Amino acid sequence: MRLQKYLAACGVASRRGAEAIIAQGRVFVNGSRVTEMGVQVDEELDEITLDGEPLKLENKKVYIMLNKPAGFVTTVSDDRGRRTVMELVSEINERIYPVGRLDYNSEGLLIMTNDGELANKLMHPRGSVEKNYLVGVSGNVTMDLISAFRRGVEIDGYTTKPAEVEVVGATRYGTKMKVTIREGKNRQIRKMFEAQGCTVKRLKRTGEAGLSLGHLPEGKWRRLSEQEINALKNHANGITRAQKNKRYFESMKNRRRGRK
Numbered sequence: 001m002r003l004q005k006y007l008a009a010c011g012v013a014s015r016r017g018a019e020a021i022i023a024q025g026r027v028f029v030n031g032s033r034v035t036e037m038g039v040q041v042d043e044e045l046d047e048i049t050l051d052g053e054p055l056k057l058e059n060k061k062v063y064i065m066l067n068k069p070a071g072f073v074t075t076v077s078d079d080r081g082r083r084t085v086m087e088l089v090s091e092i093n094e095r096i097y098p099v100g101r102l103d104y105n106s107e108g109l110l111i112m113t114n115d116g117e118l119a120n121k122l123m124h125p126r127g128s129v130e131k132n133y134l135v136g137v138s139g140n141v142t143m144d145l146i147s148a149f150r151r152g153v154e155i156d157g158y159t160t161k162p163a164e165v166e167v168v169g170a171t172r173y174g175t176k177m178k179v180t181i182r183e184g185k186n187r188q189i190r191k192m193f194e195a196q197g198c199t200v201k202r203l204k205r206t207g208e209a210g211l212s213l214g215h216l217p218e219g220k221w222r223r224l225s226e227q228e229i230n231a232l233k234n235h236a237n238g239i240t241r242a243q244k245n246k247r248y249f250e251s252m253k254n255r256r257r258g259r260k
Contacts, residue, residue, distance in 0.1 A: 003027065003039045006048065008116025010055045011062075011095045013076075015120040026051050062094045063229050066110045066221040067213060074098040074110060085110060089221055099123060100184055108133070108205030109213040111232075112221075121236035122209060128161075128182040129235070132207035133189060136173035139198030148196055149179070155191040163192070173201035209235045 001009075007018035007027070021027060025035050028049045041048060048055045068074065072083050076097055085098055089112060099111040099119045113119055122129055149165040164180040179189055190200045206213045210231050216222060224232070 001041065001043065002037075003029065003034060003041050003048070004037060005116075006041050006043060006057075007050070007055070008120060009057055011097075011114025011116065012050060012055065013097055014099070014116055014123055016123065017097070018116070021050065060094060061113070061115045062092065062096050063111070063113045063115065063224040063232070064089065064092070064096065064221050065211060065213070065216065065224060066112055067216045067218050068102050068107055068110045069219050070105050070107050073104050074101045085112070088219055101186075102205060103187055103190070103203070106203040106205065107218065108203075109208050109211065110205070111208065111211070118233060118236055122232075123184075129184070129209050130180060130182050130207070131184065131205060131209075133179045133181075134168075134202075134204045134206055135177045135179050135189060135193070135200055136171040136175070136202035137177060137193055137198045137200050138174040139193070139196075141167060141175045141177070141198060145193075145196040145198065149192065153192045153195050155185070155188070155195055158185070160185070160188065160192060171202070 004015055004018040004022060007013065007021065008015045012018055013021060019037055022037065023035055025033055027034050029039065029041055030047050043057060066085060066088060068085055068088070072085050072088065074085050076084065076086055078084050082104070089096065094114055096112045096114045097119075099113060100123050102108065102110055111122070146165055146167075149163045152159045152162050154160075161181070161183050163182075164178075166178050167175060168178050169176040181188065185191075189203060193200050211224070211228060
């Protein structure tokens, strides 16, 4: 199999994260440093190491939900010395990593696993994984803001996909809102509100890919049930099938145009 796929299968990172690790020159195959993508390896015959440590395929897959507090970064390590979510799951023996990100100051549901294939599907930029948030904002929340969210907001020269948004109450920050998006641009929700003249004071993810945070205490984690894992995989596979169907219908449409 390809080296980046092997790293993901070993639970090192997602496929995309594994590619970055390879590019950094941290992976050796049979004593030789590998930095290019697509190198084929034999899991039975080749010796593969990361940072000098041998890698073996993970047999046991781990799937957990963490209620991330503010003040932690969603990375395995941080070059600025900030606390990472790995500190909160240190009692787990298997090597796991976050699926996607939550900002340093954001809270809530974070999926963590060593299933590289699943993580890759959930984080694919063409995916439409639904994410639910409770947001406390200051500023003037108007119908124009709500309409803009539902149409798509221009941020960083990009127009977001339509979001679901509703006012659900008031907080000490101002207005409490429920927001649902189906993409995951960097600091997307904060930037969407800023573009409309509001400031996010608190941001908490309450659901993702059909999972619900429920009453899981802040800073705590739990293993996903078999039913939740199957639902998560079905959700990820459904996204993959939808992407393939979309590409197929686009190709058929292009062929018809070519015949005219």
